[in-house]
Amino acid sequence: MAPSPATPRRRQRLTADEYVSGIRAGDRSTLGRAITLVESELPSDADLAAGVIEACLPFTGRARRVGITGVPGVGKSSFIEALGTWLTRERGETVAVLSVDPSSPRSGGSILGDKTRMERLSTDDRAFIRPSASRGHLGGVARRTREAMLLCEAAGYGNVFVETVGVGQSETTVRSMTDCFLLLMLAGAGDELQGMKRGILEMTDLIAINKADGDNRARAERARHDYESALHLFPAAADGWRPPVLTCSALTRDGIPGIWQAVLDHRALLEANGWLARRREEQALEWMREAIVLGLEDELRRDGAIEARLAAMRADVRRGRLSPFRAAREVLAIFRRR
DSSP states (O other), rough: OOOOOOOOOOOOOOHHHHHHHHHHOOHHHHHHHHHHHHHHOHHHHHHHHHHHHHHGGGGSSSEEEEEEEEETTSSSHHHHHHHHHHHHSOOOOOOEEEEEEEEOTOOOOOOHHHHHHHHHHOTTTTTEEEEETTTTSSSSSTTTHHHHHHHHHHHTTTTEEEEEEEESSSSGGGTTSSEEEEEEOOSHHHHHHHHSSHHHHHHHHEEEEEOOOOGGHHHHHHHHHHHHHHHHTTTOEEEEOOEEEEOOOTTTTTTTTHHHHHHHHHHHHHHHHHHHHHHHHHHHHHHHHHHHHHHHHHHHHHHHHHHHHHHHHHHHTTTTSSSSSHHHHHHHHHHHOO
């Protein structure tokens, strides 16, 4: 009798100590599994994920946290790869990239293609790239980006880049979890300025005009001038930093060192005047607020009585027999009576 084919062996579930020791040793496989754990929506994973995060917290806080956003087609992935490979190969630094891909509103799926778009960086031993699906989470980031960022810091990555899904009205959440907010733009600033939200420009710490190469170099310089003029209309930031506008090319790497020097200058100013510590305190409070909201959403989904009532409510809301506002109030009333 022929032997039956071997069935794939499931990977053994790690303990919190095993996760932490692997992360602290810089094992990228364990780090990836830990991020998958904290992103899990299974109730059985929640306690273990919380234990891993708590154990890693003392080893976090020293990395440079940079949020990177930009208009569609601006070349965010190419820019991050150019900056990341320059940091790892020219300066010997470590880089973690947390990229967020938009999820389909129909299937909930996501392509998660950033590793293929950052082919050189993804093979670099000093770099770690983790794509995550937004899963409908607003703010241009994934549901557990904050936790993933801390895990990368605990693993020893000195620079953590958070790449958002793109510029929009809800892109500003990344500003509340990073130290430097970099806005990547294209030449031809007239149209882009019309489409930009004032809030994005007010919150940016650095604007970089990408694709400033070849015949596009002159247009990039004109765009730089336009953005500088626009920024002068805004009041000075409370932290004393004036956002510079620089040009660069992810293709030729021109301007990349200058952009990183601006990031370092910004960090030095915030450290000197105490605003870095203040910003980190605000980030911790925002993380707590977000964790409470996400926890309440999870509790609502897991409550059998609420889920049963929701099934009927959805039908009534669809048919116009019940307003969404009243339905929401009823759900909250049921939750409060528990």
